[in-house]
Amino acid sequence: MxxxxxxxxxxxxxxxxxxxxxxxxxxxxxxxxxxxxxxxxxxxxxxxxxxxxxxxxxxxxxxxxxxxxxxxxxxxxxxxxxxxxxxxxxxxxxxxxxxxxxxxxxxxxxxxxxxxxxxxxxxxxxxxxxxxxxxxxxxxxxxxxxxxxxxxxxxxxxxxxxxGKFLWLELGSNDPYYILPVLAALFTFASSWLSMQSNPDQNGITKAMPYLFPVIIFFSALAVPSALSLYWVVGNAFQTVQTFFLQNPFKIRREREAAEALEKEKQRKIKKARRGKRK
Incomplete structure (x- = not known):
């Protein structure tokens, strides 16, 4: 509980x-x-x-x-x-x-x-x-x-x-102009990139994820009806905005840099105090 x-x-x-x-x-x-x-x-x-x-x-x-x-x-x-x-x-x-x-x-x-x-x-x-x-x-x-x-x-x-039809789409068929797959991939990249930028410890896998996921989404969107691709586009656009507000990497970086600067200043003062005692 x-x-x-x-x-x-x-x-x-x-x-x-x-x-x-x-x-x-x-x-x-x-x-x-x-x-x-x-x-x-x-x-x-x-x-x-x-x-x-x-x-x-x-x-x-x-x-x-x-x-x-x-x-x-x-x-x-x-x-x-x-x-x-x-x-x-x-x-x-x-x-x-x-x-x-x-x-x-x-x-x-x-x-x-x-x-x-x-x-x-x-x-x-x-x-x-x-x-x-x-x-x-x-x-x-x-x-x-x-x-x-x-x-x-x-x-x-x-x-x-x-x-059903929507704009240029037949919802039960693939997007003939590949616009939705491209948008789905772009929004996937944007949300993944924003999320990864707030992580200070990145390895090869985490660095590759913002580029790997959009490729997967793009080819998946090519193979499914436009209705599902439309769901991915709207959902991933929502995810991008959500990530920016919940996990703003620029704000997190500023806060992390400020904390690191404060810690360095604290350690500098401690070392200075220790040198003063030795004298």
Whole structure:
């Protein structure tokens, strides 16, 4: 219970309120659709909820299904906002404990079982004391995967959505001009780059991630219906803005440099005081 309270405290009230409002809007949009969406199992019922929500949101714009997908995407992003905030806060805490983790690795350089067990025990204690969850970064991905699958199936199984048009797009077909795949890749790069810039300890893998993810998203967007690519574009654009406000690398760098300068000044004064005592 205390751990749950700490998580809620870390997230803050505003993201939770926004998430609750988004959930209500998803329910309202689903209820506003007057047609029937078939479901014959638990999973198909989830897909049906998504389909009804998109169709209901589309009806608010004169059955503009592209606008319905955009609005539904924004609802989903606000719905999972508490998880994203928790992920970012956990990542920032992980960056703080990185020096201590490196010290542990230096303390237990051996590869024998006893050395690994001791390091794991001290590492877990370090995470607990710092309030860090090393698996927090996986939560949004775990949540979004079934959402993406359900969205894909809701579009593919709905003749109305599959035959819908939006701007130059046929929502059930690929983007003929590759505009959505390019935009999805660009916004993925922007959000990944912003996120990585706030991390002072980068290795080869972390440096490559902002360039690897956009390539994956680009080729994935080429292979899926435009409706899903539209979801990625809007979702990744939202993610870019969210990352800037929650994990502003320029602000974090200024704060880190100020803290380092303060620490250097403190150490300089200590050394000066010690030299004075010797005299």
């Amino acid at each position: 205390k751990r749950f309270e700490n998580i809620l405290k870390s997230i803050g009230p505003m993201p939770l309120v926004m998430s609750a409002v988004a959930l209500v809007l998803i329910i309202v949009s689903g209820l506003s659709y007057e047609g029937q969406v078939a479901s014959h199992s638990f999973w198909s019922a989830i897909v049906a909820v998504f389909t009804r929500a998109i169709l209901g949101a589309s009806s608010w714009f004169g059955n503009n299904y592209g606008m319905g997908i955009i609005l539904f995407t924004i609802f989903i992003r606000f719905l999972i906002l508490p998880l994203m905030v928790y992920q970012v806060r956990s990542m920032m805490k992980m960056q703080v404990v990185q020096p201590a983790l490196k010290a542990l690795q230096a303390k237990y350089p051996g590869k024998d079982t006893e050395s690994r067990q001791l390091m794991m025990a001290e590492q877990q204690a370090l995470y607990k004391n710092a309030g860090v969850n090393p698996f927090a970064s996986m939560l949004p991905l775990i949540v979004q995967m079934p959402i993406l699958i359900a969205l894909y199936q809701s579009i593919w199984n709905s003749p109305v959505l599959r035959s």
